[in-house]
Amino acid sequence: MAAAVPAERDAVARAFPGRVRESALPGAALHRITGGPDLLAAGVGPALAAASTAAALTAAALDGRPYALVVSAGIAGGFAPRAAVGSLVLADEITAADLGAETAEGFVPVTGLGFGTVTHRPPAALVREVAAATGALTGTVLTVSTVTGTAARAEELRSRHPRALAEAMEGFGVAEAAAAHGVPVLELRAVSNPVGPRDRAAWRIGDALSALTEGFGKLAPVLQSWNPHEQ
Numbered sequence: 088m089a090a091a092v093p094a095e096r097d098a099v100a101r102a103f104p105g106r107v108r109e110s111a112l113p114g115a116a117l118h119r120i121t122g123g124p125d126l127l128a129a130g131v132g133p134a135l136a137a138a139s140t141a142a143a144l145t146a147a148a149l150d151g152r153p154y155a156l157v158v159s160a161g162i163a164g165g166f167a168p169r170a171a172v173g174s175l176v177l178a179d180e181i182t183a184a185d186l187g188a189e190t191a192e193g194f195v196p197v198t199g200l201g202f203g204t205v206t207h208r209p210p211a212a213l214v215r216e217v218a219a220a221t222g223a224l225t226g227t228v229l230t231v232s233t234v235t236g237t238a239a240r241a242e243e244l245r246s247r248h249p250r251a252l253a254e255a256m257e258g259f260g261v262a263e264a265a266a267a268h269g270v271p272v273l274e275l276r277a278v279s280n281p282v283g284p285r286d287r288a289a290w291r292i293g294d295a296l297s298a299l300t301e302g303f304g305k306l307a308p309v310l311q312s313w314n315p316h317e318q
């Protein structure tokens with residue numbers, strides 16, 4: 088599981104009873120829970136999240152215990168009215184919303200320039216199972232390098248991505264690292280603030296972290312019985 092910051096990582100850890108052991112990776116520390124997942128505070132933003140997640144994936148593979156799944160997790164901004172503060176959102180599409188070029192005709196995604204990808208899709212059957220177990224809303228979760236701070240930008244993202252439930256800053260980077268290793272990815276987030284005009288007073292980080300702990304408590308049994316080869 089790759090969160091951005093230690094507070095998110097520790098909220099996930101609270102869902103698992105096992106002992107935590109720390110091991111060093113290049114640029115990040117891995118928290119390994121006995122009988123539970125490995126947890127990473129991978130850093131804020133898609134680039135650092137990709138670099139840290141790639142380091143963890145490579146270390147695990149070289150150690151002969153490759154991961155079967157990577158989960159990007161943390162808090163997020165929610166697009167009202169679909170994703171209210173305190174709700175859980177699960178990505179069926181993880182989309183880089185600002186990777187491309189600005190043109191006189193509007194934004195062109197990097198795929199329109201002939202490069203790469205802008206969307207990763209988690210395994211559909213697993214998304215259905217996890218949504219049923221956790222009660223999470225499913226839809227597109229956007230990855231941005233710049234947090235939305237105006238109604239105009241929120242409206243632009245809504246019109247370009249009508250299925251968007253939430254925005255955060257790491258999912259696409261984590262998904263790129265997972266894809267490079269041929270490992271499936273999920274993105275599960277708890278909404279801490281509405282996407283729109285900047286209003287720090289409206290943030291509910293504590294509530295979102297509690298929702299994240301609760302969500303991972305419900306996710307754990309699904310992952311224990313999940314067989315990646317059935318996807």
Ligand SMILES: O=C(O)c1cccc(C(=O)CC[C@H]2O[C@@H](n3cnc4c(=O)[nH]cnc43)[C@H](O)[C@@H]2O)c1
Pocket residue numbers: 091092131132161162163164165231233234235236254255256257279280281282285286
């Ligand atoms: O200073 C601000 O106005 C501001 C607004 C939203 C988020 C931040 C952060 O520094 C947190 C970034 C951190 O949390 C995730 N996150 C949470 N809410 C959002 C959001 O509305 N848009 C994008 N990212 C969000 C993100 O994944 C980062 O890890 C500051």
